[in-house]
Amino acid sequence: xxxxxxxxxxxxxxxxxxxxxxxxxxxxxxxxxxxxxxxxxxxxxxxxxxxxxxxxxxxxxxxxxxxxxxxxxx
Numbered sequence: 467x468x469x470x471x472x473x474x475x476x477x478x479x480x481x482x483x484x485x486x487x488x489x490x491x492x493x494x495x496x497x498x499x500x501x502x503x504x505x506x507x508x509x510x511x512x513x514x515x516x517x518x519x520x521x522x523x524x525x526x527x528x529x530x531x532x533x534x535x536x537x538x539x540x
Contacts, residue, residue, distance in 0.1 A: 468539050475532040482525040489518045 468536070471532050471536045471539060475529065475536060478525050478528040478532060482522060482529055485518050485522040485525060488514075489522070490515055
């Protein structure tokens with residue numbers, strides 16, 4: 467049981483790192499902050515960024531649950 471949780475924890479951490487790194491970055495500076503807020507408000511976030519956002523949330527949840535499960539297993 468412990469070995470399976472460690473393997474799940476390692477795979478989810480690698481997946482989380484990969485999906486976060488593959489997401490596109492936000493523009494720097496004040497103009498980027500204003501444009502980023504406008505794009506988020508009007509829903510221009512489509513395609514791969516949306517997919518990577520959902521995947522990173524799923525990997526984060528798996529990472530959290532597996533680390534909690536590993537802390538309870540002796």
